Amino acid sequence: MTSQEQEVPDGWRVFRATGHTTDGPLPHLxxxxxxxxxxxxxxxxxxxxxxxxxxxxxxxxxxxxxxxxxxxxxxxxxxxxxxxxxxxxxxxxxxxxxxxxxxxxxxxxxxxxxxxxxxxxxxxxxHTYDALGRAQAIAAWRAGLREATGTGPGEDADGSAAPSSRGRQRTPALGxxxxxxxxxxxxxxxxxxxxxxxxxxxxxxxxxxxxxxxxxxxxxxxxxxxxxxxxxxxxxxxxxxxxxxxxxxxxxxxxxxxxxxxxxxxxxxxxxxxxxxxxxxxMQPPTREQLLAIVESHLRERPEGTERLVDEYIRRVRSGGTHSLDQLLNAVRLTTLGGFQADADGRKLMEMLLRDLAKGR
Missing domain, CATH: 3.40.50.300 (P-loop containing nucleotide triphosphate hydrolases)
Incomplete structure (x- = not known):
């Protein structure tokens, strides 16, 4: 054990779950x-x-x-x-x-x-290997070589092999x-x-x-x-x-x-x-306080009506449904915008946003 680890009893805990980064050197693992x-x-x-x-x-x-x-x-x-x-x-x-x-x-x-x-x-x-792409690249390389030399594939003007001509152009690399x-x-x-x-x-x-x-x-x-x-x-x-x-x-x-x-x-x-x-x-579902804080963190504010929507979200989760945090954020964002009316159409929209995902629709 190093002297640093002796001075810091929990020095092995490099992750604090805060998301805060340091301005100095990167954390040592x-x-x-x-x-x-x-x-x-x-x-x-x-x-x-x-x-x-x-x-x-x-x-x-x-x-x-x-x-x-x-x-x-x-x-x-x-x-x-x-x-x-x-x-x-x-x-x-x-x-x-x-x-x-x-x-x-x-x-x-x-x-x-x-x-x-x-x-x-x-x-x-x-990894993936694009075999077709390589075959096409090699065919194009050979065609370009023939055009540059004015010969058939792999031949000089007299019909003999032309390895030196091939070497002047880079073949398509496998990598x-x-x-x-x-x-x-x-x-x-x-x-x-x-x-x-x-x-x-x-x-x-x-x-x-x-x-x-x-x-x-x-x-x-x-x-x-x-x-x-x-x-x-x-x-x-x-x-x-x-x-x-x-x-x-x-x-x-x-x-x-x-x-x-x-x-x-x-x-x-x-x-x-x-x-x-x-x-x-x-991982356990977040508490009411955590849900409110999550909404405020993403929207940088706590719009009026957020508490009501969070309570409704919690009620639906506790009733046995399958729900996502994205649904709550979408509902808060949309229903707290200026001009949104919580009338019949508005209630239908909120029902759609907070629907039970396990029901398939």
């Missing part, structure tokens, strides 16, 4: 345990920020603290142990928002989002047609961990959680197309806008295991082997 240390390279530059996405998720005002001390400690334990967080709870209570809260507070840059559907496979999250997915980008060798949001994993095919086990355990994967390629390295696209990364010998391995936030609405159970590799966190 605890060193990973020996069994969660990786040696990927070459190091990647700092990731870009995406403050607009964070504003949409967290709002422009002060972040309302929805996590209690116990839940905050679970997040800190996941950061310390370099293990994924498996967050469960009803739809719309802010599970995915936690990824943006961690990213903002710890200064980890743009959140990588992997939205899961029933057809999602592990390869979708790791130009490979794009890393959100998971693949998160596993690049960054000096500080990236934040990866795996949203609604319970909607996936039954095999996807098991397919993730190797990647989550080893922090690495291979790109088969690059492994078979003769080149020692390739420059590929990443999930960041305009981003590129160098991959050596077709293998990607992280330096710092990413902060993986996996959300689930509880539609099905996950295999024990998968749950063993995650730290579970169950």
């Amino acid at each position: 605890p060193k990973a345990p020996p069994w969660r240390q990786f040696r990927g390279g070459p190091p990647q530059p700092l990731p870009p920020d995406d403050e607009e996405a964070a504003l949409r998720r967290l709002g422009p005002g002060n972040v309302v603290q929805q996590l209690g001390p116990d839940e905050t400690d679970i997040v800190n334990a996941a950061l310390l142990l370099r293990r994924p967080l498996l967050i469960t709870g009803p739809p719309g209570i802010g599970k995915s928002t936690l990824a943006f809260l961690i990213g903002r507070e710890l200064g980890l840059g743009r959140v990588l989002e992997w939205n899961i559907v029933s057809r999602t496979t592990l390869r979708d999250g790791l 130009e047609f490979i794009t890393l997915g959100a998971l693949g980008t998160a596993l690049l060798p960054y000096e500080r961990p990236r934040v990866l949001l795996v949203d609604e994993l319970d909607k996936s095919d039954i095999d996807l959680p098991n397919d993730l086990l190797h990647v989550l355990e080893n922090g690495s994967y291979e790109i088969p197309e690059l492994v078979r390629d003769a080149a020692d390295s390739a420059c590929v696209h990443t999930s960041d806008p305009g981003g590129h990364a160098v991959v050596r010998e077709g293998r990607v391995e992280c330096r710092e295991f990413p902060v993986v936030v996996i959300t689930s609405n509880g539609e099905r159970e996950f295999p024990a082997a998968f749950r063993r590799r995650c730290l579970p966190l169950e």
Whole structure:
């Protein structure tokens, strides 16, 4: 234990769930345990920020603290142990928002989002290869070469092979047609961990959680197309806008295991082997005071009638319906605008905005 850790009894708690960033150096993360240390390279530059996405998720005002001390400690334990967080709870209570809260507070840059559907496979999250695009590029390159030399494909004017002519033009590089997915980008060798949001994993095919086990355990994967390629390295696209990364010998391995936030609405159970590799966190619905603060944080004010709408929202939630915080924000925004009339048509509109999502319409 270092002298700094002795002076600060809870120095392992780097996340406070406030969303406040520091003006000084970026927060220092605890060193990973020996069994969660990786040696990927070459190091990647700092990731870009995406403050607009964070504003949409967290709002422009002060972040309302929805996590209690116990839940905050679970997040800190996941950061310390370099293990994924498996967050469960009803739809719309802010599970995915936690990824943006961690990213903002710890200064980890743009959140990588992997939205899961029933057809999602592990390869979708790791990388995609545009084989058709590469074939078309090679055909265009060959056509341009023939036009430049005035010969047939691969021939000089006398009909002999022309390797020197081919060498004067750059062939389409394999890496130009490979794009890393959100998971693949998160596993690049960054000096500080990236934040990866795996949203609604319970909607996936039954095999996807098991397919993730190797990647989550080893922090690495291979790109088969690059492994078979003769080149020692390739420059590929990443999930960041305009981003590129160098991959050596077709293998990607992280330096710092990413902060993986996996959300689930509880539609099905996950295999024990998968749950063993995650730290579970169950989020509770916000209280009345928290709901009022959330509305005020997003709208930068508390319009007249907000309390009534919040009470109506709570009543509907307690009656057993499925509702989202977005519905409450939409209702407050619309029904508190000047000129809105709470007549019959207005009541119909509010019923539509606060409808039970479990009923399917």
